[in-house]
Amino acid sequence: MTDSRPLSVALVGAGPAGIYAADILSKSGLEVSIDLFERLPAPFGLVRYGVAPDHPRIKQIVVALYKILQRGDIRLVGNVEVGKDVSLDELQKHYDAVILSTGSDRDAPLDLPGVDLDGCYGGADFVSWYDGHPDVPRTWPLDAEQVAVIGAGNVALDVARMLTKHVEDLMPTEIPENVAEGLRSNRVTDVHLFGRRGPAQAKFTPLELRELGQVPDVDVLVYDEDFQFDEGSEEAIRASNQTKQVVKTLIDWTLKDKDELTASRRIHLHFLHRPAEIVGDGRVEALRTERTELTGDGNARGTGEFVDTPVQAVYRAVGYFSSPIPGVPFDEIRGVIPNIEGRVLGEDGEWMSGLYATGWVKRGPVGLIGSTKSDARQTIGHLVEDAEAGRLQARADRADEIGHDAMLAALEANGVRYTTWQGWELLDAFEQQLGSEFNGGTTRERIKVVDRDTMTAISRG
Ligand code: FAD
DSSP, X not given: OOSSSXXXXXXXXXXXXXXXXXXXXXXXXXXXXXXXXXXXXXOOHHHHHTSOTTOHHHHTHHHHHHHHHHTSSEEEEBSOOBTTTBOHHXXXXXXXXXXXXXXXXXXXXXXXXXXXXXXXXXXXXXXXXHTTOTTSOSOOOOOOXXXXXXXXXXXXXXXXXXXXXXXXXXXXXXXXXXXXHHHHTOOOOEEEEEOSSOGGGOBOOHHHHHHHTTSTTEEEEEOGGGOOOOHHHHHHHHHOHHHHHHHHHHHHHHTSOGGGOOOSEEEEEEOSEEEEEEEOSSBOXXXXXXEEEEOSSSOEEEEEEEEEEEOSEEEEOSOEEOOOOTTSOOBTXXXXXXXXXXXXXXXXXXXXXXXXXXXHHHHOSOSOTTHHHHHHHHHHHHHHHHHHTTOOOOSOSSGGGSSHHHHHHHHHHTTOOOBOHHHHHHHHHHHHHHHHHOOSSSOOSOOOOOOHHHHHHHHTO
């Protein structure tokens, strides 16, 4: 806290990391005024625009995040992109501290021959489409019958499941109208998911994997020759109950009677296949993989045996990656903001006074929503220490240029059409109303609005 006014703090990004950090800061004992900037007119980050629509239990986390923002002591400033609508420099004039919680929004790069062929897609782009992100195209090509998904984690499972699930089974969810329409023309019959190492090295979580076996009219196939376990695998199974459960589910599937496989769509889980090349002449025609074998410590090496799986589309689901924010240092290799326990480091390796990071942009795109909370605790712990030691101060010369009112006046002067928490409540109610008016024979809690201008217009009344 400064001598005469509360500490003024801006958070950038209203995903779980930003909201949890704001909540922890508000309860830290400091006298503090908190603004939460978000580039979209809707808060909640990847909970709204990453978590799959058929995971309503996870989407319920929104209720907890909603309650935090509904209190009113943390002010949401939506539809404002930091680095575009307002610079970091300007934020630092208005606030004593700035916390970056901008998450991850795109596919990690994959260096693979053929990756630029037509029909090769980023998993994150597909996720953004089916979750109705306002900044992506409204149509998605779903003309491939055979599809490959590269990756052996939960996002790969989401992509495979959303590609095979029949649209009727998604109608009770919040999927936007354009997504339902797109999925109606989906021609897929077979999705092949490829992991480089063995079943014990897959990064699936047990619940999400088991769920794959319960999708109506979709069979899951696994192949006996992919079940290799080395010393490293045995160790992994002993060390982690999660790995043990994943391996058990996969082994159970090997025992399935082939006569039971009668579904019209199939997901094939392949292990010990290293993607070597996406083959095609202008368009994807096949995925070439090299068979691998485990080396004893859970790693894999190529065997020199190559297999071509004929597919017309390839989805890369090898991880997310953060985007740089102008004026903020960025580690291009790891895709994070360089920091020590949340204190952002400048090019000289020193802490950039008053600047912090939290969430996926701080530690990389791994971990579930819950881990953003412990992460936020660490970052806020350091911010509180720095505030108490008198190390925080906005760069503005005059007190009336600092904080919420001055910032909003500056945004208005620059013609930025920002939205507020009250605006989100209007949009939220509108989406729920759309859901309740749906007359397709299904009860729907909400239908998402996807067009940014429409979202903004509804939010601004
Ligand atoms: P994000 O959620 O990405 O939030 C960052 C926010 O910052 C966004 O709202 C973004 O719009 C905003 N932003 C970015 N740049 C700017 C800028 N320049 N100015 C202003 N605002 C900006 N976890 C689970 O626990 N269960 C699941 O089932 C699950 N499913 C997932 C499925 C997918 C496909 C993905 C990708 C992730 C999933 N996760 C799941 C993980 C979970 O989404 C993350 O742990 C969590 O969202 C990370 O939170 P974050 O706040 O760091 O980032």
